[in-house]
Amino acid sequence: MAGKEAKRMGDRLAVAAENVGIPFISVLIAIAIASVIIWIAGFDPVAAFSALWKGAFGSGRQIGETMLRATPLMFTGLAVAYGFRAGLFNIGAEGQLFMGGLAAAYLGIVLAGLPAPLNIAIMLVAGAAVGAAWAFIPALLKAKVGAHEVITTMMFTYIGRYLVSWLVTGPLKAEGQIPQTEKLPLESTLPRLHEVFAFFPDSRAHMGFIIAIVLAVVVWWILKYTTLGFEARAVGFNPWASENSGISVSATTVKALCISGALAGLAGVTEVMGVHGRLFDQFSSGFGFTGIAVALLAKNNPIGVIFAAILFGALSSGSGTMQLEADVPSKLIFIIQALIIFLVAAEQLAKWIVGRTRKGVTESA
Amino acid sequence: MLNDIITPDxxxxxxRMATPLALAAIGGTICERSGIVNIALEGMMLVGAFAGVVASMFFGNAWIGVLFAVLAGALMALIHAFASITLRADQVVSGTAINILALGLTGFLMEVIYGHPGTTDPVARLLPLFSASPSGDGFFGEIWRWVYSIFFSHTPIVYMAILIAIAGQWALYKTTWGLRLRALGEHPRAADTVGISVTRGRYSAVVISGALGGLAGANLSLEQVGSFTENMTNGRGFIALAANIFGRWTPGGSYGASLLFGFADALQIKLQLFRDVITIPSQFFLMLPYVLTVVVLAGVVGRAVAPAAVGKPYEKG
Structure with a gap:
């Protein structure tokens, strides 16, 4: 009995080690390959990565900047991860993020004058709802006619971006030359972290960071302990078996993609409320797409998303310093992102390499 | 006004607008017929467009640019093939990685080579194949203007795309290669049993699709624009996938569906010229191809049947 217990414990540890170990090794290999690319391009990899580290963690202000960049990535990472758990690939988190941002930029002005906590609550809920709504048609098309969500959510991203582009240059444009919405009043913005807790006094990190972490725990709980989460996981694991055991695959699909959209919408809301205080065309630097890398690196575990988002947040905040001090174009971080996705997705790579060398050894022997 | 909109051009x-979509869509057709999903066409096009411009600049010859575009697309595809066939990774995830890699690599190299982000210096473009300009009056003059614009005003890759669609359609249904390709996507185990190498067949299909994606990129950068701009593919790889589905996984159908999307694009560009008369914001015109894609998918997908084994890694039993 005790032996069995110990074995189960050991198995769990092995799974945990694999879930942490593979992403960790993937990141290291990605950085190694990126170093080679930097070197071939004629730069100094050591200088590049030490500048990157300095830019990401060099001071309180920089750590705050990393937290700031990690915040939207936690939301989009959770969004993509939740979809993956239900067997759905929400590649269009970027579009849902734009619509969430739009809702916040509009409501923040309309609600001016209400007490801040009420304002913030309404904006968060509305932004999530609009994000969910933007995922609803792709969800319905997936459930009813089987239209692949990768194409439809991607198309909705373009449609949403053009919609926002029109609104910020037209109906919602603030006075002045720049195409952007009006600045939100103070009661419609998220307080900075140093205004609530007393650390990193000169950083721009805002309460969205805390909200994202709380939400990660909530999503983890939903997936693990609720019927909603169980059905999503069951459908993601085996839709045919789920349907046979009485779970409606189409209803679960619609719910899961809409929840994913809501989470992505929140990324837009908190960017508008916490960082820019308004909406404009370029307010997201591809957070929806980086969310895919975050989710994959976290192996779709909501708690893992927190750490993966911080890693990508650090890459993002450090890349500016890297460009400034080591001349390495900051686009490098996209290459690192892609490499990490490859390495995590191709778990077989390690096994394949091991298999090859073994084969080679036995053949030559 | 209708006379000003419905013109030969x-x-x-x-x-012209259908060409990059059609080439990528045919690439998608060949790839998916072999059983491999390719959402990385977007990235393969982007890398092709970039490689084409850089090679055209270095060698001062647009045709060498085209060659490098095709090679670059094939090389990206080789990565996708390795990940999804040899390593049996999730094909959609691998495709996403390629797309992000393409965005990062082209942006990174752009700054390394040109010293700035955004748009490259202009390079020599591929010019229209026939240089006659239509003239003549009256009814026959009008007819000649239509015929010339539609059939003889194009750049070389536009004609190549039409030839590839015809050749692809023929090859898929009339050759042993086509029969084998279809077998791989429908029933790889059966193909394997009769001695067709699933791995080799799928590798070659993925690489061909990448080469076509690269050619599509060359059409964008070396024929339509004459330079490269970051992310200039703008979702065309995804629209091409929809065109492939709408064309029911056939090269001819892919070309036909691409014509529909190309027409939507041409129409929105044309309508923007009449901004004074049609007071609809330009963003709504720009949305048109994307909206059309969703509508088309909503309308046809239920009735179009994908190759049975698409997306599933094959393990030798």
Whole structure:
């Protein structure tokens, strides 16, 4: 009995080690390959990565900047991860993020004058709802006619971006030359972290960071302990078996993609409320797409998303310093992102390499 | 006003706009027929467009640019093939990685080579194949203008795309290669049993699709624009996938569906010229191809049947 217990414990540890170990090794290999690319391009990899580290963690202000960049990535990472758990690939988190941002930029002005906590609550809920709504048609098309969500959510991203582009240059444009919405009043913005807790006094990190972490725990709980989460996981694991055991695959699909959209919408809301205080065309630097890398690196575990988002947040905040001090174009971080996705997705790579060398050894022997 | 909108050059423009979509869509057809999903066409096009411009600049010859575009697309595809066939990774995830890699690599190299982000210096473009300009009056003059615009006003890759669609359609249904390809996507185990190498067949299909994606990129950068701009593919790889589905996984159908999307694009460009008369914001015109894609998918997918084994890694039993 005790032996069995110990074995189960050991198995769990092995799974945990694999879930942490593979992403960790993937990141290291990605950085190694990126170093080679930097070197071939004629730069100094050591200088590049030490500048990157300095830019990401060099001071309180920089750590705050990393937290700031990690915040939207936690939301989009959770969004993509939740979809993956239900067997759905929400590649269009970027579009849902734009619509969430739009809702916040509009409501923040309309609600001016209400007490801040009420304002913030309404904006968060509305932004999530609009994000969910933007995922609803792709969800319905997936459930009813089987239209692949990768194409439809991607198309909705373009449609949403053009919609926002029109609104910020037209109906919602603030006075002045720049195409952007009006600045939100103070009661419609998220307080900075140093205004609530007393650390990193000169950083721009805002309460969205805390909200994202709380939400990660909530999503983890939903997936693990609720019927909603169980059905999503069951459908993601085996839709045919789920349907046979009485779970409606189409209803679960619609719910899961809409929840994913809501989470992505929140990324837009908190960017508008916490960082820019308004909406404009370029307010997201591809957070929806980086969310895919975050989710994959976290192996779709909501708690893992927190750490993966911080890693990508650090890459993002450090890349500016890297460009400034080591001349390495900051686009490098996209290459690192892609490499990490490859390495995590191709778990077989390690096994394949091991298999090859073994084969080679036995053949030559 | 309708006379100003429905002109020969509207249709010529539709064929031009359809070309990159059609090449990528045919690539998608060949790839998916072999059982491999390719959402990385977007990235393969982007890398092709970039490689084409850089090679054209270095060698001062647009045709060498085309060659490098095709090679670059094939090389990206080789990565996708390795990940999804040899390593049996999730094909959609691998495709996403390629797309992000393409965005990062082209942006990174752009700054390394040109020293700035955004758009490259202009390079020599591929010019229209026939240089006659239509003249003549009256009814026959009008007819000649239409015929010239639609059939003879194009750049070389536009004609190549039409030839590839015809050749692809023929090859898929009339050759042993086509029969084998279809077998791989429908029932790889059966193909394996009769001695067709699933791995080799799928590798070659993925690489061909990448080469076509690269050629599509060359059409964008070396024929339509004459330079490279970051993310200039703008979702065309995804629209091409929809065109492939709408064309029911056939090269001819892919070309036909691409014509529809190309026409939507040509129409929205044309309508933007009449901004004074049609007071609809330009963003709504720009949305048109994307909206059309969703509508088309909503309408046809239920009735179009994908290759049975698409997306599933094959393990030798």
């Amino acid at each position: 509207l249709f010529a423009s539709a064929i």
